[in-house]
Amino acid sequence: FMKADMSELGEQLGQAYFWRAYAYYGLVRTWGPVPISPEEVISVDLKNNTDEIPCASVEELYNYIVKSLQAAEACNLPETYSSAPKHLGDANVYVSAQAVKSMLASVYMSMAGYPLKKSEYYALAADKAKEVVDAVKARNVQTLLPNWNSVYSYGNDNHNECILGIYYNANTGSWGWDDSQLTCCHVPGSLPWGGWGDFLAERYFWSKYPEGPRKDAVYAKTFLTGEGNNVDWWATMDGKPYYKVKGEDGKDKTNAVFSDYRPMFTGFSVNCDEKGSPLKIDFDCTKPLYAGMTLGKRHQLIRYAEVLCWFAESAARSGKYINEAKEALKQVRSRAYSDPAAVSAIDGMSNDQLAEAAYNEHRYEVAGNVLGMVTCREDEFRMERLQDVFNYRVGPQSDVLVPAGTVTHSQTAKGEPFEYTLKEDLVLPENMQVTGAWKGENSVYHIYPPTEVERNPNLKR
Incomplete structure (x- = not known):
């Protein structure tokens, strides 16, 4: 002093x-x-x-x-x-x-x-x-x-x-101390944000979330795949209604693009340019994501x-x-x-x-x-x-349906509407389901x- x-x-x-x-x-x-x-x-x-x-x-x-x-x-x-x-x-x-x-x-x-x-x-x-x-x-x-x-x-x-x-200084180049983003939430790949599930949202809250500019900003409206396609989280690979079958190995297989069957939050996501450098712009889920190990973005x-x-x-x-x-x-x-x-x-x-x-x-x-x-x-x-x-998240969350009816599928070449009829609800794989009993x-x-x-x-x- x-x-x-x-x-x-x-x-x-x-x-x-x-x-x-x-x-x-x-x-x-x-x-x-x-x-x-x-x-x-x-x-x-x-x-x-x-x-x-x-x-x-x-x-x-x-x-x-x-x-x-x-x-x-x-x-x-x-x-x-x-x-x-x-x-x-x-x-x-x-x-x-x-x-x-x-x-x-x-x-x-x-x-x-x-x-x-x-x-x-x-x-x-x-x-x-x-x-x-x-x-x-x-x-x-x-x-x-x-x-x-x-x-x-x-x-x-x-x-x-x-x-x-909380402000971060990424100039030191140390991802352990100076990366405010947490690596898992900005790694691109063929699965949503590289397949990391830390910031994947569950479907029930998403389904109840009020429509408007806030929902469009808080949740990714589409995912950018490794092939450069923007697809919905409930998207199928062939544009047909979702289906699930048993593969030759006895495991469930689907025509879903992503196995997570869930939307994703974007609050920690950042876009990048053609060289992979972070862009200081409002985040756009349809554009490439920054995948660097350090970033000085503020935690609010x-x-x-x-x-x-x-x-x-x-x-x-x-x-x-x-x-x-x-x-x-x-x-x-x-x-x-x-x-x-x-x-x-x-x-x-x-x-x-x-x-x-x-x-x-x-x-x-x-x-x-x-x-x-x-x-x-x-x-x-x-x-x-x-x-x-806890109670509504136990099990497959099969009561939460994805949007049904006529929708514009973002994977089609011109975005033409098509009939999306759910034959069977998207059920979370067993390894993603909440199990157990409430213990006070x-x-x-x-x-x-x-x-x-x-x-x-x-x-x-």
Whole structure:
């Protein structure tokens, strides 16, 4: 501290308090009770490689997270930084006041839901989210991008809709530390994105996802095969209705182009030029994909669209700011939906309907962004709906049909419509099906990492 610029000391402390809270927020939602590392120096048994710190309860962890965020808030971080490296393009790189308030709103919502179920915290979440919304209005800054296709665009990487992000410097050329893309999600090949399944979406959520510019940006409308054809994920190789037969080896064979039978998210995908170099443009699934090992694309942890959803939901669940909450949800839907009736319908919603609509809207906004602070899984965790998700994903998902009837098949030479009649539903191969039984809390939380359990036997439930 003696060497620090005293004018920036509070700013640096604010960053530290925030990221400490962020780390524990991820830990408590993933594993439940975990140790809180003491702030003072402690004695560790290096000889036996143990660190027997007792686990804090979930409530203690949340109180510690709130305490850390309030400490960060007390550091009076700026709403906007003025120059690099704290600010790039239109976006803050360092943690801002809005990032702290946004995360506090999210944490309060988590405390209102499972497992603490302190519903009174929805009011606190609404208050804190409203501070962010009011600050944006006061600055009169365009904070939602006009086009959804630019949200995860490599060509518009530093936009101000992103309240909190992680920035990567690919100049070092190290894929292990400086590649923000995760190699599996941008390797092209004869199968969807090289056949990697990390970012393959399941069909049920896709089938329920509202049509519009957002769905067209979040999901790949077609896949580019190694032969240069753009095909639908349910496409067949001969243009005939899907069929499944037994091959000579006794295994199932189909005329499907892809064995996964699922759509795919595009939030981490980037196009390339004829030399394979990444292009800084809005992603286009019909064009070649970048397959390099390093890329400095930003991870978006919190976007303003999410805060609008949090505000609308927490306000509706607490009965506060209802008119303003409806306007917030309208902003999100106006950009995302093809049907304008989806926006006007918000006016007639009851509080319960508004809360549910905002809950779902957030899940649609973050779909495919598995590295965000609050994912679909975190929403379902808070609302005790993970078992519902598990139940509909057990087995082949045979209740989710691909589009039927007259469609334009992207593999035909001129895109002429043809009759697509499903003889048999696309059934996921057995090795891709979810199996097993729901195990209560053991299905909600991850198991503690075995290496950490060896070091600390207090890690048990």
